[in-house]
Amino acid sequence: MSGTNDFNLSKGRLESFSDGVFAIAITLLILEVHLPPFRAPISGARQLSDLMTIWPQYLVYFVTFATIGIMWLNQHALLKNVERITHGVALANLLLLSLVAFLPFATEVLGRYGITSIAIVYYGLTMTLISIAYNVVYWQVVVAHPHCKNGMTLWGVVGFTAYPLVSLVGYFVPIVGLAGMGVLALFYMQPRNVRAVMLDV
Amino acid sequence: MSGTNDFNLSKGRLESFSDGVFAIAITLLILEVHLPPFRAPISGARQLSDLMTIWPQYLVYFVTFATIGIMWLNQHALLKNVERITHGVALANLLLLSLVAFLPFATEVLGRYGITSIAIVYYGLTMTLISIAYNVVYWQVVVAHPHCKNGMTLWGVVGFTAYPLVSLVGYFVPIVGLAGMGVLALFYMQPRNVRAVMLDV
Amino acid sequence: MSGTNDFNLSKGRLESFSDGVFAIAITLLILEVHLPPFRAPISGARQLSDLMTIWPQYLVYFVTFATIGIMWLNQHALLKNVERITHGVALANLLLLSLVAFLPFATEVLGRYGITSIAIVYYGLTMTLISIAYNVVYWQVVVAHPHCKNGMTLWGVVGFTAYPLVSLVGYFVPIVGLAGMGVLALFYMQPRNVRAVMLDV
Amino acid sequence: MSGTNDFNLSKGRLESFSDGVFAIAITLLILEVHLPPFRAPISGARQLSDLMTIWPQYLVYFVTFATIGIMWLNQHALLKNVERITHGVALANLLLLSLVAFLPFATEVLGRYGITSIAIVYYGLTMTLISIAYNVVYWQVVVAHPHCKNGMTLWGVVGFTAYPLVSLVGYFVPIVGLAGMGVLALFYMQPRNVRAVMLDV
Numbered sequence: 001m002s003g004t005n006d007f008n009l010s011k012g013r014l015e016s017f018s019d020g021v022f023a024i025a026i027t028l029l030i031l032e033v034h035l036p037p038f039r040a041p042i043s044g045a046r047q048l049s050d051l052m053t054i055w056p057q058y059l060v061y062f063v064t065f066a067t068i069g070i071m072w073l074n075q076h077a078l079l080k081n082v083e084r085i086t087h088g089v090a091l092a093n094l095l096l097l098s099l100v101a102f103l104p105f106a107t108e109v110l111g112r113y114g115i116t117s118i119a120i121v122y123y124g125l126t127m128t129l130i131s132i133a134y135n136v137v138y139w140q141v142v143v144a145h146p147h148c149k150n151g152m153t154l155w156g157v158v159g160f161t162a163y164p165l166v167s168l169v170g171y172f173v174p175i176v177g178l179a180g181m182g183v184l185a186l187f188y189m190q191p192r193n194v195r196a197v198m199l200d201v
Numbered sequence: 202m203s204g205t206n207d208f209n210l211s212k213g214r215l216e217s218f219s220d221g222v223f224a225i226a227i228t229l230l231i232l233e234v235h236l237p238p239f240r241a242p243i244s245g246a247r248q249l250s251d252l253m254t255i256w257p258q259y260l261v262y263f264v265t266f267a268t269i270g271i272m273w274l275n276q277h278a279l280l281k282n283v284e285r286i287t288h289g290v291a292l293a294n295l296l297l298l299s300l301v302a303f304l305p306f307a308t309e310v311l312g313r314y315g316i317t318s319i320a321i322v323y324y325g326l327t328m329t330l331i332s333i334a335y336n337v338v339y340w341q342v343v344v345a346h347p348h349c350k351n352g353m354t355l356w357g358v359v360g361f362t363a364y365p366l367v368s369l370v371g372y373f374v375p376i377v378g379l380a381g382m383g384v385l386a387l388f389y390m391q392p393r394n395v396r397a398v399m400l401d402v
Numbered sequence: 403m404s405g406t407n408d409f410n411l412s413k414g415r416l417e418s419f420s421d422g423v424f425a426i427a428i429t430l431l432i433l434e435v436h437l438p439p440f441r442a443p444i445s446g447a448r449q450l451s452d453l454m455t456i457w458p459q460y461l462v463y464f465v466t467f468a469t470i471g472i473m474w475l476n477q478h479a480l481l482k483n484v485e486r487i488t489h490g491v492a493l494a495n496l497l498l499l500s501l502v503a504f505l506p507f508a509t510e511v512l513g514r515y516g517i518t519s520i521a522i523v524y525y526g527l528t529m530t531l532i533s534i535a536y537n538v539v540y541w542q543v544v545v546a547h548p549h550c551k552n553g554m555t556l557w558g559v560v561g562f563t564a565y566p567l568v569s570l571v572g573y574f575v576p577i578v579g580l581a582g583m584g585v586l587a588l589f590y591m592q593p594r595n596v597r598a599v600m601l602d603v
Numbered sequence: 604m605s606g607t608n609d610f611n612l613s614k615g616r617l618e619s620f621s622d623g624v625f626a627i628a629i630t631l632l633i634l635e636v637h638l639p640p641f642r643a644p645i646s647g648a649r650q651l652s653d654l655m656t657i658w659p660q661y662l663v664y665f666v667t668f669a670t671i672g673i674m675w676l677n678q679h680a681l682l683k684n685v686e687r688i689t690h691g692v693a694l695a696n697l698l699l700l701s702l703v704a705f706l707p708f709a710t711e712v713l714g715r716y717g718i719t720s721i722a723i724v725y726y727g728l729t730m731t732l733i734s735i736a737y738n739v740v741y742w743q744v745v746v747a748h749p750h751c752k753n754g755m756t757l758w759g760v761v762g763f764t765a766y767p768l769v770s771l772v773g774y775f776v777p778i779v780g781l782a783g784m785g786v787l788a789l790f791y792m793q794p795r796n797v798r799a800v801m802l803d804v
Contacts, residue, residue, distance in 0.1 A: 013216060013277055015616060020224025023623025027631065027704045028228065035715055047721040051712070062701060069697040076616055091390060094270040098263060101228045109252070112236055118248040189694060214417060214478055221425025225627075229429065292591060295471040299464060302429045310453070313437055319449040415618060415679055422626025430630065493792060496672040500665060503630045511654070514638055520650040 014085050014093060015076075021097045022072040025104060029064055032108045033057045060110045063178065064103055066185040071100060071130070074188065078138060088140040096133040102126060117170070120177040124167025127181065131163055215286050215294065216277075222298045223273040226305060230265055233309045234258045261311045264379065265304055267386040272301060272331070275389065279339060289341040297334040303327060311379075318371070321378040325368025328382065332360025416487050416495065417478075423499045424474040427506060431466055434510040435459045462512045465580065466505055468587040473502060473532070476590065480540060490542040498535040504528060519572070522579040526569025529583065533561025560589070617688050617696060618679075624700045625675040628707060632667055635711045636660045663713045666781065667706055669788040674703060674733070677791065681741060691743040699736040705729060720773070723780040727770025730784065734766055 034057070036050050075096070082089075106126040113119040162184055170177015235258070237251050276297070283290075307327040314320040363385055371378015436459070438452050477498070484491075508528040515521040564586055572579015637660070639653050678699070685692075709729040716722040765787055773780015 010277070010281070013220060016217060016619060017220045017224055017273060019616060019620045019623055020220055021228055023620055024225055024228040024627055025231075026700075027624050027627040028232070030628075030704055030708050031232075031631070031634075033708050035712070042716070044719060044721045047716050047719065051721070051725060061705070065701045065704070066697070069701070072620060073693060076613070080613070090274060094267070097227075098266045098270070101231055101266070102262070105231050105234050109236070113243070113248050116245060116248065118245045118252070122252060211478070211482070214421060217418060218421045218425055218474060221421055222429050225426055225429040226432075229433070232433075291475060295468070298428075299467045299471070302432055302467070303463070306432050306435050310437070314444070314449050317446060317449065319446050319453070323453060412679070412683070415622060418619060419622045419626055419675060422622055423630050426627055426630040427633075430634070433634075492676060496669070499629075500668045500672070503633055503668070504664070507633050507636050511638070515645075515650050518647060518650065520647045520654070524654060 011079065011082070011085050014090060015079065018075060018093060018097060019072075021101055022068060022075075025101045026065055026068045026072075028104045029061055029068075029107055032104055032111050033061055034111060056115050057111050059178065059182075060107055060115075063182045063185060064107050066189070067127070067181070068100060068103065070185055070188045071134070074134070075137070078141060082141055082145065084144055086140065086144045088143060089137065092133070092137040092140040096130065096137050099126065099130045099133050103130075115174045115178055117172070117174055120170035120174040121167050124163055124170055124177060124181070128160075128163040128167065131160060135160070212280065212283070212286050215291065216280065219276060219294060219298060220273075222302055223269060223276075226302045227266055227269045227273075229305045230262055230269075230308055233305055233312050234262055235312060257316050258312050260379065260383075261308055261316075264383045264386060265308050267390070268328070268382070269301060269304065271386055271389045272335070275335070276338070279342060283342055283346065285345055287341065287345045289344060290338065293334070293338040293341040297331065297338050300327065300331045300334050304331075316375045316379055318373070318375055321371035321375040322368050325364055325371055325378060325382065329360070329364040329368065332364055335360065413481065413484070413487050416492060417481065420477060420495060420499060421474075423503055424470060424477075427503045428467055428470045428474075430506045431463055431470075431509055434506055434513050435463055436513060458517050459513050461580065461584075462509055462517075465584045465587060466509050468591070469529070469583070470502060470505060472587055472590040473536070476536070477539070480543060484543055484547065486546055488542065488546045490545060491539065494535070494539040494542040498532065498539050501528065501532045501535050505532075517576045517580055519574070519576055522572035522576045523569050526565055526572055526579060526583070530561070530565040530569065533565055536561065560586075614682065614685070614688050617693060618682065621678060621696060621700060622675075624704055625671060625678075628704045629668055629671045629675075631707045632664055632671075632710055635707055635714050636664055637714060659718050660714050662781065662785075663710055663718075666785045666788060667710050669792070670730070670784065671703060671706065673788055673791040674737070677737070678740070681744060685744055685748065687747055689743065689747045691746060692740065695736070695740040695743040699733065699740050702729065702733045702736050706733075718777045718781055720775070720777055723773035723777045724770050727766055727773055727780060727784070731763075731766040731770065734763060738763070 033054070036053065042050075075093075103126060106123045109122050110119045163181075166177055166180035166184065169180060234255070237254065243251075276294075304327060307324045310323050311320045364382075367378055367381035367385065370381060435456070438455065444452075477495075505528060508525045511524050512521045565583075568579055568582035568586065571582060636657070639656070645653075678696075706729060709726045712725050713722045766784075769780055769783035769787065772783060
């Protein structure tokens with residue numbers, strides 16, 4: 001009646017809305033892959049070389065797609081055993097979504113500037129903020145389910161430290177920084193790492 | 202058989218369609234964040250300054266994202282206890298969605314013109330129309346559930362008066378107007394204000 | 403085992419996919435509302451006049467939004483009492499969606515050329531094709547449910563004749579043609595017209 | 604407890620997320636249909652000829668729309684009788700989605716370069732990769748359901764051989780290659796071919 005818990009968003013709608021934002025953000029990424037400007041008509045050889053010179057954009061596309069996909073898997077694992085969506089979880093989830101939906105812009109920065117120091121740090125900073133927001137969601141879930149046994153997720157610990165570190169490396173050697181983001185995505189893909197975020201509530 | 206009530210849209214599909222439009226409109230916002238035009242290649246210092254000079258666009262992005270997110274939460278709360286989706290509710294909801302889906306354009310106006318008097322009033326006018334449409338949905342729900350006890354939602358009363366007022370302030374001091382919209386979003390985030398729109402049907 | 407009926411798409415996924423395409427097509431419309439090009443900074447008076455001179459784009463936006471919304475309501479009504487989604491219904495529905503998803507382009511044609519004879523006829527032709535595709539879906543539903551009692555929907559009869567007629571009028575007086583499309587959307591909004599397409603299967 | 608099978612994504616969310624990506628990718632295609640640049644105002648005759656000279660873009664739009672639609676039907680058929688979504692299926696499905704979401708770019712390449720040798724091969728290569736990813740999903744489903752009786756899907760066998768072959772033909776006669784992709788989409792539309800991918804698990 002009077003507690004904050006009587007605002008309970010239906011879990012189905014939170015998931016449906018989140019699935020929508022994740023699915024749209026991930027699909028919008030392709031809009032940031034751009035061909036170099038040209039004056040038509042151009043020769044087949046030039047077409048081929050243009051399609052190959054934009055390889056960094058392909059790399060960024062697949063790394064970001066993988067990262068958003070993995071986040072979606074993790075958000076699923078986090079909410080899997082949760083029954084009540086409190087107001088705090090709903091707001092923290094909105095914060096997470098606002099940063100995930102920001103990724104197409106961070107991707108555009110990389111596409112426009114190329115894999116430069118500033119662009120990689122900007123991209124890595126966005127990832128760091130996402131990792132923080134993810135932990136806020138986690139924390140809100142734990143607040144609503146105090147008997148939950150995990151203290152901190154692997155994602156949380158790794159994300160907090162790994163993304164700033166990889167960004168720092170990327171400032172000096174941008175391509176190594178981007179590769180590091182790819183390795184982090186592969187790391188989070190391991191089933192044991194996804195299982196680590198599942199709460200026993 | 203002959204009443205208008207035998208047109209009852211399945212609530213599941215209304216919610217799924219609405220979730221889709223909310224999720225897409227909220228995710229399209231990022232497409233309105235634009236880098237300044239430039240001639241490549243540009244120095245790292247110039248990249249950094251370009252990424253910082255567009256701070257008003259970041260502000261607009263997060264204020265609008267929060268506002269759409271809060272509207273989605275409120276629409277959920279409004280429909281939570283409603284069983285029958287009448288034709289009137291379906292049409293009023295379409296009107297609401299058409300204005301929510303208009304927000305990326307109002308955001309683009311702010312991004313293109315900057316935080317100017319005209320752009321802020323245009324944005325605030327859109328918010329005012331959304332607030333009116335939200336009340337039309339509320340009114341249609343009440344018409345279909347006459348025993349509902351709340352007479353008017355807090356959202357309705359506040360929105361009707363606050364958005365035009367904030368727009369007026371924004372005409373004279375644009376940045377204060379935008380800050381006011383942010384404060385309104387924070388106000389609507391309070392769980393007690395979301396609870397205020399939940400109908401007891 | 404060997405009949406075509408053992409391909410039965412789950413109705414839930416057909417609806418969820420259709421809801422997605424409808425929701426995205428309707429939300430993409432706003433991307434076709436464009437400000438006139440300008441050299442920044444421009445005066446407040448010029449901003450205001452620019453925002454007002456694009457009124458035909460607002461009109462087109464709301465007419466198209468209403469039309470897609472109504473189609474979505476009608477598709478819902480059509481499938482409401484249908485149990486089995488046959489392969490024929492699935493393919494006919496894809497055809498319908500491919501034309502609905504084409505509408506943002508027809509809208510862009512109106513936005514780019516203005517409300518001219520050619521642009522209105524192009525838009526009206528798209529509407530006519532949508533109306534035909536809608537009837538193909540209807541026909542596929544009836545094929546799978548032969549005991550269905552309605553012979554032809556009002557939407558079908560009206561759409562077949564009204565959209566080409568309104569397009570013809572629009573060729574000579576474009577703005578009247580566009581108004582006609584708006585009137586048709588209002589016509590389809592009547593609950594009795596939506597009920598007319600509900601099958602009693 | 605300790606096996607990889609205790610990571611089981613809810614099938615509902617996998618389908619809802621996949622439906623989202625399919626629906627968005629298919630609806631974004633229209634953004635790649637472009638009018639030729641022009642200097643306003645242009646005559647009605649010029650408008651008409653511009654709308655007709657872009658016929659290859661219409662063709663590409665409908666072929667790609669049909670192909671994505673068919674893939675969606677096939678993915679549905681593949682998962683229809685599957686109960687458990689393992690981690691392997693979830694990751695393979697992400698790979699498939701990342702390539703489906705790539706199609707709007709391959710479509711843009713065709714739109715920008717025209718139906719040229721390089722553009723058709725690029726498009727055909729994307730289709731080949733999608734066909735490979737589809738088989739990876741199939742293989743992951745079979746791994747999780749070893750008693751499944753089908754050894755290989757028709758889609759798999761045909762896709763592996765037909766798309767590279769059609770791409771090769773397209774290198775020499777681009778328009779024939781595109782027609783071949785259309786024929787392949789029609790082939791996959793046959794209900795018996797969709798049924799062939801349904802697993803009896």
